[in-house]
Amino acid sequence: MKISSKKATQVRHKRVRKKVVGTVEKPRFSVFRSHNHIYAQIIDDTSHRTLVASSTLEDSVKQLNLSSTATCAASAQVGQLIAQKCLEKGIINVVFDRGGKLYHGRVKALADAARQTGLNF
Numbered sequence: 001m002k003i004s005s006k007k008a009t010q011v012r013h014k015r016v017r018k019k020v021v022g023t024v025e026k027p028r029f030s031v032f033r034s035h036n037h038i039y040a041q042i043i044d045d046t047s048h049r050t051l052v053a054s055s056t057l058e059d060s061v062k063q064l065n066l067s068s069t070a071t072c073a074a075s076a077q078v079g080q081l082i083a084q085k086c087l088e089k090g091i092i093n094v095v096f097d098r099g100g101k102l103y104h105g106r107v108k109a110l111a112d113a114a115r116q117t118g119l120n121f
Helices: 005-019 072-089 106-117
Strands: 028-033 038-044 049-055 095-097
Touching: 028 106, 038 072, 038 106, 049 072, 072 106
Parallel strands: 028 095
Antiparallel strands: 028 038, 038 049
């Protein structure tokens, strides 16, 4: 029986989450990609707290007047924004959690922009 793409994503996500754990020194950089938006969070798994969050729904991203929030350009803006917020809080090293999605397209654009802005992963 053929596995649907949604089920394959869930299997990948489960496999990745077994290995990726965020700590106080190196929190988890979690990415969720929906059909129209992209969300990113920096999470400390030991205390179960979100330290920093950003998405294409924020006003600073909306003011850029992008043609669509489901593009690599919008994802790159979110990557820059979350990296700037992390640097303000003193977070430099993170562990990347792609959320079961393939490291391609919007997920890759977000990660590359965060790296260029100063995050290490």
